[in-house]
Amino acid sequence: MKNDNVIYPQPFVKWVGGKRQVIDKIKNKIPSNFNDYYEPFVGGGAVLFNINSENIFINDINEQLINVYHQIKNNYKELAYQIDCLNSEEVNSIRYEKLRELYNDKIINKELDLECAALFMIINKYCFNGVYRVNKKGLYNVPWNKKTKVKIYELDNLKAISKKLQNATIKSGDFLNLLKTVKKGDFVFFDSPYAPLNETTFNSYTQTGFTKYDHKRLAQEFKRLDGKGVYLMLTNHNTKLIRELYKEYHIELLDVKRAVNSDASNRVGKEIIITNY
Numbered sequence: 001m002k003n004d005n006v007i008y009p010q011p012f013v014k015w016v017g018g019k020r021q022v023i024d025k026i027k028n029k030i031p032s033n034f035n036d037y038y039e040p041f042v043g044g045g046a047v048l049f050n051i052n053s054e055n056i057f058i059n060d061i062n063e064q065l066i067n068v069y070h071q072i073k074n075n076y077k078e079l080a081y082q083i084d085c086l087n088s089e090e091v092n093s094i095r096y097e098k099l100r101e102l103y104n105d106k107i108i109n110k111e112l113d114l115e116c117a118a119l120f121m122i123i124n125k126y127c128f129n130g131v132y133r134v135n136k137k138g139l140y141n142v143p144w145n146k147k148t149k150v151k152i153y154e155l156d157n158l159k160a161i162s163k164k165l166q167n168a169t170i171k172s173g174d175f176l177n178l179l180k181t182v183k184k185g186d187f188v189f190f191d192s193p194y195a196p197l198n199e200t201t202f203n204s205y206t207q208t209g210f211t212k213y214d215h216k217r218l219a220q221e222f223k224r225l226d227g228k229g230v231y232l233m234l235t236n237h238n239t240k241l242i243r244e245l246y247k248e249y250h251i252e253l254l255d256v257k258r259a260v261n262s263d264a265s266n267r268v269g270k271e272i273i274i275t276n277y
């Protein structure tokens with residue numbers, strides 16, 4: 001399944017927890033042979049775009065992000081055109097707020113369409129650190145990164161992603177919904193939101209919305225799939241909770257520099273890769 005002469009597409013968004021910088025380490029651990037590929041927390045797709053599999057199944061709970069995958073799959077040229085129309089002038093704070101307002105109107109009106117995808121991609125490049133954060137009403141509220149002109153996409157890259165997604169099943173919802181059809185010999189890569197490094201504050205509330213209970217549900221699913229003979233890989237922070245949940249499996253440490261973190265002391269942290277093979 002590995003072919004290192006291939007030029008792989010690049011993620012079309014900057015995404016918190018994106019695996020771009022550890023992709024080589026992850027690639028080295030991908031099983032050499034498997035059937036279908038599943039990624040239930042796909043985010044920016046850094047790992048997906050490096051996978052050679054005919055049948056791909058991806059999911060993320062962020063339905064606006066998943067709308068972008070659908071639009072790239074079906075309409076990448078029109079998406080590029082929409083982006084050009086919306087991003088023709090230099091961005092300043094007033095223009096950024098206007099774009100964000102247009103995007104939030106899409107959320108309020110539940111319009112998951114081409115324009116919503118274009119706004120998503122533009123805002124992702126003009127917001128602070130590519131952070132995706134919404135308020136209690138579900139409206140996007142990340143401030144401007146003070147850049148006035150940024151390249152939003154490369155057409156060839158969108159084309160390559162579109163090609164890659166032609167046979168893909170793309171869903172939006174809780175991770176468990178994607179995994180019902182996984183069979184023996186398939187490969188699942190799990191990159192859920194991180195468990196916090198400081199576990200004392202980790203009860204029901206989390207910044208990512210992914211709770212301790214969710215990490216336990218995920219570990220149960222990992223175990224269920226392991227019992228079926230599925231190849232499994234999972235990455236997360238090296239915390240007591242994660243080590244405890246996956247103590248029966250192979251755990252390897254990784255050094256990762258974290259750009260999106262306000263606490264400088266947390267910028268270099270240990271992450272782990274867990275496999276069942």
Ligand SMILES: C[S@@+](CC[C@H](N)C(=O)[O-])C[C@H]1O[C@@H](n2cnc3c(N)ncnc32)[C@H](O)[C@@H]1O
Binds near residue numbers: 015016020043
């Ligand atoms: C660490 S990020 C994935 C990063 C991705 N591997 C990349 O390279 O960009 C985790 C993702 O899980 C998604 N997520 C959070 N809770 C979820 C859930 N219950 N089910 C599915 N996806 C979820 C988030 O929207 C986010 O995109």
